Every structure is written in structure tokens, then in C-alpha cells.
Amino acid sequence: MKNVGKVRCNTMAENIRVLLSEEEIAQRIRELGELISKEYEGKNIHMICVLKGGVFFMTELSKHITVPVSIDFMSVSSYGDATVSSGRVRILKDLDETIEGKDVLVVEDIIDSGRTLSYLMEMLLTRRPNSLKLCTLLDKPSRREAEVTVDYTGFQIPDEFVVGYGLDYAQHYRNLPYIGVVQQ
Numbered sequence: 001m002k003n004v005g006k007v008r009c010n011t012m013a014e015n016i017r018v019l020l021s022e023e024e025i026a027q028r029i030r031e032l033g034e035l036i037s038k039e040y041e042g043k044n045i046h047m048i049c050v051l052k053g054g055v056f057f058m059t060e061l062s063k064h065i066t067v068p069v070s071i072d073f074m075s076v077s078s079y080g081d082a083t084v085s086s087g088r089v090r091i092l093k094d095l096d097e098t099i100e101g102k103d104v105l106v107v108e109d110i111i112d113s114g115r116t117l118s119y120l121m122e123m124l125l126t127r128r129p130n131s132l133k134l135c136t137l138l139d140k141p142s143r144r145e146a147e148v149t150v151d152y153t154g155f156q157i158p159d160e161f162v163v164g165y166g167l168d169y170a171q172h173y174r175n176l177p178y179i180g181v182v183q184q
């Protein structure tokens with residue numbers, strides 16, 4: 001048993017209310033994979049995973065895509081200072097490969113205010129990909145502050161802080177196979 005802030009958490013994750021089960025997530029990812037495969041027929045998809053949260057979703061999604069796929073990773077951090085509300089993000093790890101001329105699909109765990117992704121998508125566009133789309137497992141549309149076009153969404157969820165399937169609370173719970181809400 002370990003204390004994380006005010007929340008006690010343990011390996012049984014007994015203080016988590018399940019919002020989306022492992023089965024529901026798996027089924028939806030299969031559907032998304034089929035849809036994306038159809039829409040990209042005859043093309044190669046260059047998937048960009050936004051670390052760390054997006055990695056669980058991207059690996060699972062890529063297994064259900066039937067057109068050729070290549071992957072790359074990027075790590076970004078929103079500026080933590082509350083006085084900076086411009087939505088600018090700091091790149092902690094840039095891509096290994098160029099995206100020029102490629103059909104790029106950015107894969108994210110969750111879109112909340114939209115600030116991170118609206119900045120990132122604009123920045124990636126300047127690198128002249130052939131196309132640029134965004135796929136997110138979760139979307140909290142009621143929280144949106146910055147405009148961002150989401151091309152593929154797994155689930156729209158209410159304004160609750162969720163963990164699991166890559167999403168963390170103070171770096172905990174990423175490995176839960178489902179998505180849930182931490183009970184206070």
C-alpha cells in the first residue's frame with residue numbers, strides 16, 4: 001500500500017470505479033482499426049504516439065490496422081506555470097524520423113482542454129506531411145479551451161479525471177487494463 005497525494009492506492013486498484021471495461025475498450029479499438037484501415041486503403045500510415053499515455057492505445061490500435069504502418073514517438077510537456085496559458089508545449093523528445101510527405105496519424109490517450117494537441121498539430125503541419133490526422137482514445141469535449149480537429153475518437157467521456165490504459169495519476173495506474181475514476 002502506498003500513499004499518492006490524498007489517495008491511497010494499491011495493486012488491487014480497489015479504489016477505482018470502472019468507467020470503461022477492458023472488453024469495451026478492446027471492442028472499440030477493433031472498430032477504430034477497421035475504420036482507419038478502410039480510410040487509408042492503398043496508403044502507409046505513419047503513426048505518432050504522444051508519450052507516455054498514448055503508448056498503450058497505439059500499440060493495440062496498430063495491431064488492428066491492415067495497411068502498412070510505421071511508428072514514431074514524441075514526448076511533450078505542457079508548461080506547468082499557470083500564468084502561461086498560451087497552450088505552448090515543450091518538446092521533451094522529438095520524432096526520430098521526418099514526416100515530410102507521409103500520411104501521419106497522431107495517436108493520443110485523451111484530449112482535455114485541447115491545448116497540447118492544438119499546438120502539436122500546428123507544429124507538425126509546418127513539417128509538411130502529406131496528410132495529418134488525429135486519433136484519440138478518450139475525449140472530454142466539455143473541457144475544450146483550444147480548437148482541435150479530432151478525426152477518430154474512441155469514447156467521449158464526462159468531465160471526470162480518469163486513469164488506466166496509459167493514463168496516470170501522479171504516474172500511477174497506467175497499467176490498469178480498464179479506464180476508471182479514482183474514488184476520493
Ligand code: IMP
Nearest residue numbers: 111112113114115116160161162167168
Ligand atoms: P490538454 O492539453 O488539456 O488536452 O491535456 C491533455 C493531457 O492532459 C493528456 O495527454 C493527459 O496527459 C492529461 N490529462 C487530461 N485529462 C486527464 C485525465 O482525466 N486523466 C489523466 N490524464 C489526463
Ligand code: MG
Nearest residue numbers: 050053109110
Ligand atoms: Mg497524453
